[in-house]
Amino acid sequence: MPELPDVEGFRRFYDRHAAGKTVRALRGDASVMRNVTPQALGRALAGRRLGRARRHGKWLVCPANGPSLVLHFGMGGSLAWNPDAHPHDRLVLDLRPGVLVYRDMRKLGGIWLARDEAAVEALLGRLGPDWLDVDRDRFDKLLDRRRGALKALLMNQHAAAGLGNLTADESLWRARLDPRREVRSLDADERRRLYRAIRGVLRDSIPYGLVPGKRTWLTGNRERGLCPRCGAGLSRRRIGGRTTIFCPCEQS
DNA sequence: GCTCATGTTCCCCT
DNA sequence: CAGGGGAACATGAG
Numbered sequence: 001m002p003e004l005p006d007v008e009g010f011r012r013f014y015d016r017h018a019a020g021k022t023v024r025a026l027r028g029d030a031s032v033m034r035n036v037t038p039q040a041l042g043r044a045l046a047g048r049r050l051g052r053a054r055r056h057g058k059w060l061v062c063p064a065n066g067p068s069l070v071l072h073f074g075m076g077g078s079l080a081w082n083p084d085a086h087p088h089d090r091l092v093l094d095l096r097p098g099v100l101v102y103r104d105m106r107k108l109g110g111i112w113l114a115r116d117e118a119a120v121e122a123l124l125g126r127l128g129p130d131w132l133d134v135d136r137d138r139f140d141k142l143l144d145r146r147r148g149a150l151k152a153l154l155m156n157q158h159a160a161a162g163l164g165n166l167t168a169d170e171s172l173w174r175a176r177l178d179p180r181r182e183v184r185s186l187d188a189d190e191r192r193r194l195y196r197a198i199r200g201v202l203r204d205s206i207p208y209g210l211v212p213g214k215r216t217w218l219t220g221n222r223e224r225g226l227c228p229r230c231g232a233g234l235s236r237r238r239i240g241g242r243t244t245i246f247c248p249c250e251q252s
Numbered sequence: 253g254c255t256c257a258t259g260t261t262c263c264c265c266t
Numbered sequence: 267c268a269g270g271g272g273a274a275c276a277t278g279a280g
Contacts, residue, residue, distance in 0.1 A: 001258050031276090058259075075259050076277090088277090106276050108259055148269050157260080166258045211258070219258085241272070243256080 001210060002073035002109075004131060004162030004202060007058050009209020010071075010079050014053045014062060014100070017081045021095040022049045023064065028111065029090040032104060036113040044113055045069065050095070056130050057161025059123075067115050070123055071102060074109030078102075128160040131202060139195050143183055150186075150194070151179035152240040163198070165242045166211045166219045171198040173218040178251045179237070179244050218245060 002010070023045045028038035036044070048064040055061070062069040071077070080101045083089075091102040091111055102111065114120040129138065142160060146153050153159055154168040163171070172179050174197035177190060186194070205211050213220040216228050225234050227247040235248045 003258055006258075072259085074276095075257065104276095105278065106257085106259095108275065108277095110260095146268090152269075155259095164258050238271095240270080242259090 002058055002075070002077055003164035003167050003211060004055075004058065005167070005205035005208065006210045007055050007060055007073060007162075008206050010060055010073070011053045011055045012209060013079050013081070014060065017098060018050050018062070018093070018095055018100045019052045020050065021098065022047065024094040024096050026094060027092045032090045032107050032110050034110040034112050036111070041069075041111070041113050044115075045093075056124055057127050057157055058164065059127070059161075061114075061120055061124070067113060068117075068120050070112040070114050070120065072109045072112075074104055074106060076106050077104035077109035126158055128156075128158050131160050131162040131198065134160050136195055140191065143186065143191060146183045148183060149179060149239060150177060150181045150183055151244055153183050154198070155240055155242070162202075165244075167198075167201055167205070169245050170201045170211070170217060170219050173197075173246060173251060174200060176250050179239055179246050218247075 025046060026038070026042050028041055030038055033041065044067050045064050048066065051063040051065065053060050053062045058072060060071040062071065080103060082099050083101055086103060088103045088105040089101050090104050093100040112123055114123055134142065146159065150172060151168055154163045154171065155165070169179070171194065175193040177194055211219055215221065218228065221228050221234070222245055226232070227234055227250065230247065230249050232247055232249040234245050237244050
């Protein structure tokens with residue numbers, strides 16, 4: 001699941017349950033640790049008090065009074081509080097009273113340890129601005145410098161961070177723009193529509209802490225394959241290595 | 253057995 | 267250097 005709205009949900013979940021608590025011990029799966037062993041992570045975090053998390057794009061940074069735990073959720077990662085043990089538990093933080101668990105079945109996500117703020121910057125520094133921080137002026141500058149297909153730009157985390165396959169498709173559908181359109185070919189009205197659509201999709205998703213997949217949304221109709229607005233059969237194409245859904249009638 | 257899955261990175265082309 | 271295409275990573279579900 002994890003795109004910007006999902007990770008925003010994880011951030012709130014983390015702050016509700018873990019922030020302010022002290023790490024007593026931890027147990028981790030070495031195969032999802034990207035720059036640290038479970039033992040070294042334990043040594044770095046044990047006894048430290050967790051602060052509030054912050055999100056940049058699809059990344060969650062969890063400061064621990066010096067070092068930070070950095071989480072990425074891949075395609076299916078999630079957080080849980082005091083759950084029953086599960087085979088896909090990759091990190092179990094004992095925060096007595098309570099246990100925070102990071103789960104990731106496919107192991108496409110990962111866990112990093114950043115020794116200090118400079119190390120966080122080194123990890124996330126190449127990402128573009130978080131989409132929530134992209135104002136209209138920045139959006140125009142983003143488009144001015146890019147070529148290629150619209151969908152690819154929205155998915156490119158180095159351009160701006162946080163949109164994924166679902167939120168990109170939903171935004172293009174709201175804006176009634178063909179995902180294959182050249183970025184440079186947009187006129188002023190199309191740019192305005194796209195910007196408003198992206199903001200709207202994020203604004204409407206964030207309260208849920210996920211992309212809600214309502215029936216009035218494109219992404220709530222992937223299975224049925226019909227456009228929620230006009231009823232036409234949806235098209236399915238491979239763009240930028242991902243399946244892209246769009247309405248052939250309205251998005252052209 | 254097959255295809256597909258809300259992500260990122262790396263490699264090879266153009 | 268920018269962008270596109272594909273493979274790889276790992277583990278399912280249908």
